[in-house]
Amino acid sequence: MERIKEKIEEDQKDSLPYADPISLIISPGRSDVKCPELLPCYFFDFMVGTSTGGLIAVMLGRLRMSVDDAIKAYWNLGANIFPPRVILPSQRRERLKRAINSVIQSHCLCHQAGGPCVGEQEELRQHDYAEFSDDNYRKNKSTRNLTCKAALVTQRRGGGDSNEVYLFRTYNNTINRPSIQNIPNPKLLDKSKLSIWKACCASTASRKHFGVMVIKDAQYIDGGADNNNPSGIALDEARAVSRSTEPKVAAMISLGCGEKIKPGWLGGSPFTIATLKALTRRVTDTEKTHQNTKKACQQAGTPYFRFNVKPYQRNSGLKKIKMDHCKKKSKKPWWMFGGQMQIPDEKEMPPWYIDLQSEAGSSNDSHDSDVSPGSEPDQQQRSEFDPDKYFYSTYNTIFMETMKYCEVRDVGRHEQEVRVEIDRCAEVLLAYARARHRDHSERWKCFISHPDPRHPQYMTSGYRRNGDEP
Template sequence: MHEIAECEQRLQQEEGPVAGSTRRNFNEDELLPCHYFDYMYGTSTGGLISVMLARLRMTIPQCLEIYRRVGHELFGHRRNILPLATKYHHKPLEKAVQEIVAQYCKQHEECDGNDWHPWHPEVENLDASVSTVKTQHSSVANSATWSSTRSTSKPTERICQSICLTATHSGQIGEAYLLRSYSLRYSQETPAWTIKYNEGADKLKIWQVTRATSAAPFYFDMLVADVKNERMGFKDGGIRENNPSFAAYSEHGSMHGDDRDPGLLLSIGTGRPNTDNDGFAAVWPGPLGKVKLLQKWSEKFAVFKNVLIKYTEGEKQHANMRFIAKGEHRWYKRLNVDKGLHDLKLDNWEKGSWTNPQTGITEVVNGGKTLSTMEKATTEYLTRAHVESPGGHKEYQPPKIVLQQIAERLVRHRRLREATKADDLKRWQTHMGQWLTGELKPEDAMVSAASAR
């Protein structure tokens, strides 16, 4: 949020404060991303991030602190070394998310961590009873959830929404499935080019949704829940759509038609993969992933075929979005570290030296080496001031300039929204989190700042 804070201050000095605004200072550690975006899509770890930033309306420092705190709890205690067994217990993840929800929930004074993911769960949805099963022994019937109602339902709450991509399991194939914090129903007017995902907002709790999108094969057991009278299994959405940018674009088209492009569609990758191999060894836990015989044998099974998708689909989807948007100089932007992260596995969490950005103190901590590697690679990428051609796609501008362009577009959009708040004051107050409890409260940015001190 550093560039956004700088842009806010610059525009305030050059153009003056927004009429009626009492805000004069913009602290990057207190700014909320949910005040700049309307929807946040994510899969796997990105799904957890989208929930924290959008549904729980957290700051960036709060999310980083959670990532560091939870990392060791999840990946510091391996339970199994067998090639086909899940490596980690799912309970620590569930408990961690429940604690996060309880700590950062802004809807209830005393939250037990079991908040629903939809802002307003649909009445017709039944409570979901949940269990977990071993992926390799699962045989769970499922189908996409469709409604007989054919009217388009745009989100009634003008508030930042989170959408987690998951894959539903039928024993044979994986289907992309969206877990929304709002309800959406397609209509006859929905553009034909859009993907018709499942409809509605499934009544699942926040910890269930994050478990569903993070259930990576071989790492965590699949989540199974009774949703709308159907037994459904949920796996890491990266199996089917590792890059959710087109899902976001398609959903935007479903709600707004062909006449409106997004104000900004920002795609953030997890780092370019190593193209020297097919990605299989990075997925299969342990040294057996490099055995040629096992590679050929495993490819006969659908689960392995699906896992391989995620290592190529991300960049292909980026190329597809560049084509749709006619480049990256208008409403579509992507940031994706191109060097230094390709050898990091999903559960990499190595002890080592790490410098705390808040205190400046350097010490040896669990996960320190991993954190330092990620921070170094990310900083070098975001400060790069020259153009390169990662993956054969020449950059429109170097990352440093792209970051500044993104910040200005977001800030100008926020200022325009605030300047027109008198047209619909309740809508503005809702967007700013003032009606989260059902009663008019101060902006949640102020609440977050107070709790951070």
């Protein structure tokens, strides 16, 4: 998003004849609405994620959060869910539920007139969704889904050891294309009351950390167990839902959580053979999915970008970062008698990063003082993320290794520098957004508008009133 902002500014300086895709964000006559940040949901039709990626898909796609807000929410989620003390999986899942609902309450903004938002009751499906069973559906085009769609990948447990891939969607998927096989559970969302927090808990239901998630007598486990890279699922999903007779995805961006080195025979520690096989399969399957998706995009003429922090030279990348890591060190340990410890890596952090951590920590104080009347007390949970007291070595490592990855040449023989790929990706996304705005400005307005009329960033459009086909 930062590179797209820079490109918009560069084009404005050069006076290029492009329509700024952000020019229609503020609704006419709404002087009380401030221009928001550049949001990822302005540039993507679909966001599909598994495990932590599923949470991010919900934050960026369903809740339409900015990148900075999603990062701050991620820091708070991690600090709440993985405290330094040992807790039971059931306790950790309850913490996850409360943390997710707290994020929803902070970013929903659709209940000012009708009372406070109760995060636990917010449904996963989009606000601009209409029931197919409603007789007025075909006539009321204003309720068609016109905004960014999100899906979470999980696994539904079957008999014995069999599991099936299962998607929780914010949208309908009933398109039957014989050319696209194995679309997970295509269905209508008629009368669906599935809440956001339940879908998120199902997608992240690691048996070790959270235990199995039960929804309507069905058991769900972490979608990343067998689908650590859901890019193939996302590609098929976009093609299946497309209304075009020959669906082609305009661009595909895959974000990894850090490349792991395939373990050796003993893996450097006393693993069992079964554990080694599971680790090897996960690393191999992730790379296999990447290569298959890359090949499919090349054959279809679809630009494909894969960003995944890799170990290089003496840097370990993110290979040592585990799901439950949220390590922190006190800035004022007792043995320094009031003095403050200096951490070398902390000096390398840019000022904006330090400021962002401070904002994430200060937001907890506002939750303490600004408790919404009628809100559930357990949802107003104070975060354990406190950058004034602690250095968060796990978060800082993720940031530093990602920044280093962006500056070095990729280890792939035919890959370009990562920075060049980021630049090219930004160009593709911005060009496509501008084309959509140029070709149908009213349809574009619907796409970047918040779908709920109660939201302050909702915009009216003749596209909805005229009942044009999506």
